[in-house]
Amino acid sequence: MSPRRCAFIDIGTNAILCLIVEIRDTGRFRVLDDLAEIPRLGEGVDKTRRIGAAGERRSIEVLESYLSQCRNLGVEEIIAVGTSALPKRPPTSFSSASQEAPQKPSAS
DSSP states (O other): OOOEEEEEEEEOSSOEEEEEEEEOTTSOEEEEEEEEEOOOTTTTHHHHSSOOHHHHHHHHHHHHHHHHHHHHTTOOEEEEEEOTTGGGSOTTTTHHHHTTSOBOOOOO
16 A cells, blocks of 8 residues: 555634645554644634634735645644634634535544
8 A cells, every 4th residue: 555645734813824744554644744834723812702704814825825735735634633712603704715625533
């Protein structure tokens, strides 16, 4: 069986990280890309208890750029986890980026 390419995305309150790897049958992996951006998703959430439109927009832009890189590298599966601030937003958040991504549900 040939190596699989996977991406792991961590959506934090301030930073969004993306590790893209190639996983071999032996369990060993090779890092293809290691991305980090600071879109400040949670900007103001401590006062409003809600994710603001500006932070959401910046975060979607980052996720879309990560999705593009995943496509460029032939990623087959994307696994994402998110900050505890995410449930404070209706489940339609990030739908524009996530509708096009290969997905495997994951609880954080």
